[in-house]
Amino acid sequence: MKIAIKDLRSKVLTALSQNGLTEEQNLCIAEQVIWADMSGIKPMGVAKLTGTEPLQNMKPTGPITIERETKLSQLIDAGGYPAPLICQQATDVAIRKAEEHGFAMVGVRNTFSSNLAQAFYVEKIASKDLIGIAMARGPASTAPFESIDPLFATNPIGFSFPTNGEPLVFDMTTAAMTWSGLILAKANGETLPPNIAIDPEGSPTTDPKAAMAGATLPFDGSYKGSGLGLIVETFGGPLVGSLYCDPALDHEYGSLIMAIDPNLLVDVADFKSHSSDMIQKIKSSRKRPGVDEIRLPGERARKSRKQAMESGLVEIDDSVAHELGWL
Amino acid sequence: MKIAIKDLRSKVLTALSQNGLTEEQNLCIAEQVIWADMSGIKPMGVAKLTGTEPLQNMKPTGPITIERETKLSQLIDAGGYPAPLICQQATDVAIRKAEEHGFAMVGVRNTFSSNLAQAFYVEKIASKDLIGIAMARGPASTAPFESIDPLFATNPIGFSFPTNGEPLVFDMTTAAMTWSGLILAKANGETLPPNIAIDPEGSPTTDPKAAMAGATLPFDGSYKGSGLGLIVETFGGPLVGSLYCDPALDHEYGSLIMAIDPNLLVDVADFKSHSSDMIQKIKSSRKRPGVDEIRLPGERARKSRKQAMESGLVEIDDSVAHELGWL
Numbered sequence: 053m054k055i056a057i058k059d060l061r062s063k064v065l066t067a068l069s070q071n072g073l074t075e076e077q078n079l080c081i082a083e084q085v086i087w088a089d090m091s092g093i094k095p096m097g098v099a100k101l102t103g104t105e106p107l108q109n110m111k112p113t114g115p116i117t118i119e120r121e122t123k124l125s126q127l128i129d130a131g132g133y134p135a136p137l138i139c140q141q142a143t144d145v146a147i148r149k150a151e152e153h154g155f156a157m158v159g160v161r162n163t164f165s166s167n168l169a170q171a172f173y174v175e176k177i178a179s180k181d182l183i184g185i186a187m188a189r190g191p192a193s194t195a196p197f198e199s200i201d202p203l204f205a206t207n208p209i210g211f212s213f214p215t216n217g218e219p220l221v222f223d224m225t226t227a228a229m230t231w232s233g234l235i236l237a238k239a240n241g242e243t244l245p246p247n248i249a250i251d252p253e254g255s256p257t258t259d260p261k262a263a264m265a266g267a268t269l270p271f272d273g274s275y276k277g278s279g280l281g282l283i284v285e286t287f288g289g290p291l292v293g294s295l296y297c298d299p300a301l302d303h304e305y306g307s308l309i310m311a312i313d314p315n316l317l318v319d320v321a322d323f324k325s326h327s328s329d330m331i332q333k334i335k336s337s338r339k340r341p342g343v344d345e346i347r348l349p350g351e352r353a354r355k356s357r358k359q360a361m362e363s364g365l366v367e368i369d370d371s372v373a374h375e376l377g378w379l
Numbered sequence: 380m381k382i383a384i385k386d387l388r389s390k391v392l393t394a395l396s397q398n399g400l401t402e403e404q405n406l407c408i409a410e411q412v413i414w415a416d417m418s419g420i421k422p423m424g425v426a427k428l429t430g431t432e433p434l435q436n437m438k439p440t441g442p443i444t445i446e447r448e449t450k451l452s453q454l455i456d457a458g459g460y461p462a463p464l465i466c467q468q469a470t471d472v473a474i475r476k477a478e479e480h481g482f483a484m485v486g487v488r489n490t491f492s493s494n495l496a497q498a499f500y501v502e503k504i505a506s507k508d509l510i511g512i513a514m515a516r517g518p519a520s521t522a523p524f525e526s527i528d529p530l531f532a533t534n535p536i537g538f539s540f541p542t543n544g545e546p547l548v549f550d551m552t553t554a555a556m557t558w559s560g561l562i563l564a565k566a567n568g569e570t571l572p573p574n575i576a577i578d579p580e581g582s583p584t585t586d587p588k589a590a591m592a593g594a595t596l597p598f599d600g601s602y603k604g605s606g607l608g609l610i611v612e613t614f615g616g617p618l619v620g621s622l623y624c625d626p627a628l629d630h631e632y633g634s635l636i637m638a639i640d641p642n643l644l645v646d647v648a649d650f651k652s653h654s655s656d657m658i659q660k661i662k663s664s665r666k667r668p669g670v671d672e673i674r675l676p677g678e679r680a681r682k683s684r685k686q687a688m689e690s691g692l693v694e695i696d697d698s699v700a701h702e703l704g705w706l
Contacts, residue, residue, distance in 0.1 A: 120643075120645070125481065125643035157639065196673065198667050198674065199664040199665065199666065199667065201665050211610045222607075224603045224606060272599035272603070274599075275676065276598055282661070289657065290645070290650050290653035290654045291641055293649070296660075297660040314618055316451055317484065318486075318618065322620070326617035327617045329623075330612065330616065330623045333530060334523050334609070337526040339526060340525050340527055340581060346525045348609075349606040
């Protein structure tokens with residue numbers, strides 16, 4: 053269904069209204085959820101209000117505490133507050149510290165929901181003329197290479213850097229499919245593409261329900277995707293004092309956000325001018341047969357957001373709207 | 380052929396002896412080349428002494444200059460010195476700065492050879508209880524997703540982190556095959572696996588010669604591998620003041636080495652204990668049918684080095700030995 057952005061905002065705020073947060077805090081979360089749907093990243097949008105662990109059920113269990121702080125870093129115990137809210141705060145801290153010192157790394161632990169799309173955080177960092185890197189881990193759903201046990205989460209990683217135009221934003225999951233993607237596929241009665249998942253005995257499956265009981269695979273099915281998943285598990289787990297390789301114990305999520313000032317090595321004006329030229333070289337290169345336009349990472353999402361802003365409307369899945377009682 | 384490590388060292392030093400460097404400098408380079416062959420990473424070993432741009436032909440054109448320096452960073456103009464030598468120096472600088480300040484980033488430009496395996500640098504960083512990240516770009520050989528023009532290089536990225544045992548070392552190319560791999564395949568009269576490369580017109584090819592005239596593909600053939608290649612191109616190109624998306628102009632290479640102290644966020648002792656436990660969880664998980672042992676990144680290379688050290692012998696390709704006049 054198509055829905056007016058302002059109506060969607062109001063519906064999301066209503067859904068979040070019983071979580072014990074202030075309206076201002078919930079508005080931050082709502083904007084991020086709607087940003088994902090506007091970007092066409094549906095598994096990170098209002099779909100997060102559905103399923104067995106909906107975002108609106110994430111209620112603080114304690115205060116937000118800074119557990120460690122240096123000039124270059126901060127570790128935040130989120131006290132059970134929703135990860136998108138705390139990771140927005142972490143992003144602001146990373147920007148402030150990197151602007152002052154050239155580099156910053158902020159970790160977030162003790163959250164029990166996904167922090168949603170990494171693109172959201174890194175784009176904000178790049179809009180301040182800094183390079184952004186964001187990673188997150190969560191409850192295990194993905195089997196490492198050669199294993200059939202779920203030990204890694206979806207484990208997304210995002211990068212962004214400034215250019216003379218819009219920042220380049222690249223965001224990917226190291227798993228072949230997100231957990232939310234499995235939920236959506238199940239809700240829509242869809243089968244999965246091949247080579248995405250295995251059932252609990254380790255046999256290939258295209259059934260989202262069997263995949264949820266079994267495991268998803270690394271995005272490329274190889275040691276490379278698995279190795280990247282391991283790196284994200286480490287940066288979002290042991291490095292931020294969060295759980296790791298945790299099948300079901302506590303459903304904790306961990307996030308890491310980094311900001312780097314290009315001025316540490318080169319003038320940021322040169323960096324932006326060269327990165328813009330680099331993008332131009334890629335865009336104007338010879339295309340594969342059947343390709344209209346070479347798309348850079350983040351380009352489709354930005355176009356989708358632009359269309360949503362112009363029309364004032366955003367598309368959400370009927371199945372999600374139905375589950376939320378909006379249809 | 381099997382060759383004694385000490386004989387190989389002597390042969391490599393002889394090959395390097397006309398490059399204008401000191402014997403001590405060439406010993407650094409020789410050790411790194413032999414380390415790669417001992418690790419079983421043949422394209423980064425003595426194979427680098429063959430081909431159209433052999434490592435021994437890299438001769439300094441100017442002094443090594445520090446172009447920018449901050450507490451957290453250094454940008455090195457290598458003056459045409461071989462990249463492996465300067466990147467070893469860069470690694471030492473990164474370690475020293477990160478030990479003092481918690482983070483460091485060192486860039487190397489104005490080199491005209493590959494810096495060889497990223498694993499070599501990041502393992503050294505992790506052996507000092509720091510997290511290591513290394514990336515490198517070079518002359519373009521890989522087509523971005525949806526393009527058929529070579530614009531990215533092999534673009535490897537390596538990560539390493541300390542544990543209570545050996546560091547975990549993960550090193551991968553973002554291209555489906557290294558340029559050296561193509562050279563080796565051509566020399567050995569081998570055909571390439573499918574989905575690795577395209578010819579100059581963009582059609583799939585398994586002929587290494589056609590691939591060298593055309594382009595290799597991102598490792599997974601998708602926007603994810605291509606996006607990672609783009610990130611490495613950016614970090615090893617515009618961020619270090621090196622060239623980028625450069626098909627043949629100047630054959631410059633750029634490298635970036637980062638070191639991060641886990642103490643910025645958590646006690647390094649806790650980090651190591653948790654990362655060791657994480658590895659144990661992965662190693663002891665249920666295996667895929669047909670898998671004897673779940674291998675972690677870097678495990679095979681370390682085993683290969685251990686065997687070489689115990690036997691005093693290392694295996695190198697006959698075709699390489701022949702080209703070097705050693706057979």
